[in-house]
Amino acid sequence: MRQEGPLILDDRGQVVWFHPxxxxxxxxxxxxxxxxxxxxxxxxHSKFGRGxxxxxxxxxxxxxIALVRAGNGIAGDEHEFxxxxxxxxxxxxxxxxxxxxxxxxxxxxxxxxxxxxxxxxLGHVAVAESYAKRRGSAPFDYFHINSVGLGLDGNLLxxxxxxxxxxxxxRRTGAVVWRLGGKKSxxxxxxxTTFAWQHNARWRTPTxxxxxxxxxxxxxxxxxRALFLRVxxxxxxxxxxxxxxxxxxxxxxxQGNMQVMPDGHVFxxxxxxxxxxxxxxxxxxxxxxxxxxxxxxxxxxxxEWHGSPTERPTVxxxxxxxxxxxxxxxxxxxxxxSRWQILxxxxxxxxxxxxxxxxxxxxxxxxxKTDAKFFGVRALGPSGAEATSVTVPSS
Numbered sequence: 001m002r003q004e005g006p007l008i009l010d011d012r013g014q015v016v017w018f019h020p021x022x023x024x025x026x027x028x029x030x031x032x033x034x035x036x037x038x039x040x041x042x043x044x045h046s047k048f049g050r051g052x053x054x055x056x057x058x059x060x061x062x063x064x065i066a067l068v069r070a071g072n073g074i075a076g077d078e079h080e081f082x083x084x085x086x087x088x089x090x091x092x093x094x095x096x097x098x099x100x101x102x103x104x105x106x107x108x109x110x111x112x113x114x115x116x117x118x119x120x121x122l123g124h125v126a127v128a129e130s131y132a133k134r135r136g137s138a139p140f141d142y143f144h145i146n147s148v149g150l151g152l153d154g155n156l157l158x159x160x161x162x163x164x165x166x167x168x169x170x171r172r173t174g175a176v177v178w179r180l181g182g183k184k185s186x187x188x189x190x191x192x193t194t195f196a197w198q199h200n201a202r203w204r205t206p207t208x209x210x211x212x213x214x215x216x217x218x219x220x221x222x223x224x225r226a227l228f229l230r231v232x233x234x235x236x237x238x239x240x241x242x243x244x245x246x247x248x249x250x251x252x253x254x255q256g257n258m259q260v261m262p263d264g265h266v267f268x269x270x271x272x273x274x275x276x277x278x279x280x281x282x283x284x285x286x287x288x289x290x291x292x293x294x295x296x297x298x299x300x301x302x303x304e305w306h307g308s309p310t311e312r313p314t315v316x317x318x319x320x321x322x323x324x325x326x327x328x329x330x331x332x333x334x335x336x337x338s339r340w341q342i343l344x345x346x347x348x349x350x351x352x353x354x355x356x357x358x359x360x361x362x363x364x365x366x367x368x369k370t371d372a373k374f375f376g377v378r379a380l381g382p383s384g385a386e387a388t389s390v391t392v393p394s395s
Contacts, residue, residue, distance in 0.1 A: 006041050008305065008333075013289050015362040017062070017307060017333035023053065026078035030303035033057060033083055033110065037305070038065070042078045049254065050094040050101070050141070051078030057110070061310045062333050070106055071115035078298065079146040080105070088116060090148045090156070094141075097122060101141035105148045105158065107171075119156070119174045121145065125163065129183050131196070132162040149202045159201040159211065164194075166201050166209070180209075180231065180238065192240040193229055196220045199271070200257035200299065207231055208241065210258045214271070217253035224251055226258035226268045226279075244268060244279050247288065257299035269300025276300040309333040312387055317375040317394040325370060325394050329377040330363040331387070339380040340364055344372035348391040351376055 005021040006028040021043060028041040037060060044053015052075035055068040068089055070076035077092040084090065089110050094103045104120040121143040130142035144162040151157055155177060156169040165182025169175070178186040181195060195213035197220075202210050209229045215221025228241035244258075244266055255271025264281035274295045278287035291297065313331040320326065329340045337359050343351040351374060357366050374393050379386040 006039065008307075009289075011287075012361075016305075016335060019062075024051070024078070026051065026298040027081050029299070029301045030305055031083045033066075034087055036060075038083075039305075040081055040083065042076065042081050044076070044078065046078055048141070049144070050103075051076070053078065055081045055089065055091065060306060061308050063310065066110055068108060068110055069113060071108060071113060072106075072118065074106070077103075077145075080148045082148060082150070083110070084150050087111070090150065092145050092148060094145075095120075096139050099139055100127065101139045101143075103141070103143050103145040103160075105145065105156065117171060117174075119158075119169055121160065124169075124174065124176050125160070125167070129163045129165065131164055131183075147200045147202075151203050152206050157201055157203055157209070159198055161197050161199065161214075164196045164198065166198075166211070178233075186236055187231070188237040190237060190239040192243060193227070193238045195225075195227065197253075199255060202258075202260075204228070204260055207233075210260055212256040212258045212268070212271070213243075214252050214254070214256055216251050219251060219253075222251065223249045224256060224270065224273075226266060242283065244277075244283060246270060246273075246275060246277060247285055248275065250275060255296065255298045257301075259301050261302060267300070267302040269297055271298065272296050278302060305335060307333040307335045308386075313377055313379050313389040315375060315377045315389040315392055317392055319394040323369050323371055325368045325372070325375070327366045327368060327375050327377065328363055329359075329366065329379075329389070331379055332362075334379060334386065336381040337379045337386060338382065340366065341378040341380055341385075342366055342368065343376040343378060343388070343391075344368070344370055345374050346372060348374045348393075350374075351391060353378075356380070 005019045008016040023043040024046045026042045039058040057066040074093045079092040082090040089108045102122040107117040127142045143160045146161050147159040149157040158167040163182045166180040168177040197214040199212045213225045226244040230239045250270050250273040252271040252273045257269045259267040266279045269276045274291035316328045318326050342355045344354040345351040376389045376391045378388045
């Protein structure tokens with residue numbers, strides 16, 4: 001059975017936190033809201049790569065602190081949920097307009113849900129700019145917005161998959177200031193800088209942009225790349241700083257992202273291909289992980305995160321006879337547990353510390369030889385006891 005939901009892994013690929021969801025989930029990451037770290041993601045239903053849902057914010061105790069919805073009767077799409085320094089959210093949307101699919105963005109006040117800015121591709125970008133092909137009588141998704149980023153000048157950087165272009169949008173007027181890439185590029189594209197079906201464009205400095213160049217589908221390149229581009233706004237030319245490709249030569253037909261970390265490392269999620277890779281600044285691979293075949297993740301990120309769940313640790317005790325018991329200890333979302341203390345007793349009211357072991361992955365199995373009938377576990381961290389589970393009988 002397919003299981004969806006936001007997932008946090010540690011450096012060894014072990015699960016730290018998983019939140020099962022009956023809805024589709026996308027763009028799960030750590031952001032800052034009102035000066036504090038939060039977990040954020042989109043949740044809803046997606047069809048043909050276009051979503052209808054809303055956006056979740058959780059604090060470090062995994063409590064939902066906000067649920068954001070698009071305004072003006074529009075359904076929020078899965079492609080973007082970016083929190084700005086002024087505690088607003090940039091989101092994407094799709095709307096059918098006769099035989100066309102229009103797409104665009106909103107800036108929302110997170111606290112009130114008020115729409116501060118709304119932009120539509122139709123009226124600003126011609127249908128003739130698209131590289132997509134019409135499919136019978138289906139409405140034509142000619143633009144397909146898939147990322148929105150805030151520029152240092154306050155304008156918005158928009159990526160449109162189906163026009164192979166990035167757009168600088170004036171946040172006051174909605175006017176297209178310039179196009180980068182595509183059929184009507186305002187920039188001369190230097191060697192290695194052209195891209196196709198791209199995702200996740202971001203300003204990194206006043207003169208550099210990063211993006212994930214899918215190169216498919218349909219394929220126009222041999223492999224997908226994560227790109228650093230230098231943008232000379234005065235001379236109107238683009239040059240390649242560096243391209244990062246998977247050691248497995250992956251070609252991803254959809255999704256994908258490129259994250260630049262504070263130490264200069266680059267973390268790449270390969271979208272429809274179930275891999276995620278960390279590169280040193282010079283391009284060397286320092287981490288390469290994957291999901292099972294057939295799984296994918298719209299974007300993948302690497303962040304520092306400290307979680308302190310309000311729920312208590314979980315314990316299960318299984319008896320195998322002859323006084324042998326295996327105790328299983330876990331605490332979904334706890335990041336600072338280093339050891340487990342096993343509590344045991346003849347009754348639930350007589351539990352005493354029996355043994356302390358090192359935490360081993362998401363669920364630690366501890367084999368014991370004891371006559372005790374009831375068990376519990378206590379999570380231990382750098383500052384001592386973090387929390388204690390309920391007491392359970394062995395079974």
